[in-house]
Amino acid sequence: MLGIFQQSNLRIEVKASETEIRHSLLRPAEFQQWLAPQTFSAGLPDQLVSGAIYTSWLGPVAIRHQVELSEPNGLRLLLSQGIDGYHEWYWGEGWIQSCLAGVSILPLGLGQTVSLLRLQRFLSSKSVQA
Numbered sequence: 001m002l003g004i005f006q007q008s009n010l011r012i013e014v015k016a017s018e019t020e021i022r023h024s025l026l027r028p029a030e031f032q033q034w035l036a037p038q039t040f041s042a043g044l045p046d047q048l049v050s051g052a053i054y055t056s057w058l059g060p061v062a063i064r065h066q067v068e069l070s071e072p073n074g075l076r077l078l079l080s081q082g083i084d085g086y087h088e089w090y091w092g093e094g095w096i097q098s099c100l101a102g103v104s105i106l107p108l109g110l111g112q113t114v115s116l117l118r119l120q121r122f123l124s125s126k127s128v129q130a
Helices: 018-026 028-034 108-129
Strands: 004-013 053-058 061-071 074-081 084-092 095-104
Touching: 004 108, 018 028, 018 084, 018 108, 028 108, 095 108
Parallel strands: none
Antiparallel strands: 004 095, 053 061, 061 074, 074 084, 084 095
16 A cells, blocks of 8 residues: 555544434434535435444545444544555544554545534534534
């Protein structure tokens, strides 16, 4: 794999319940909304479970995701192809933590920051609609 090893850990506060956060991270119908313009392979399950495998694309770069762990408060994805590494998510009432490490030519820290801010905005818009 070409690229450099990168590692980033971020934690943010959100105005959302633990359940809303869980749904936004584990349900493809929801995470596809806040992860745009990233696209995803067809046939995703209604909810991510351990063992599920899917591919996403950021422009021409494909990233394979294998769900290693899917729990009520955590998600661990093993990444390959465009990123060789892992992405862990943990959450609770009003907070989300993202831990990302891998080898890639993509700027992982920047992408992680943008994704978390988009998720925060997505959750805020959901609470305004409710």
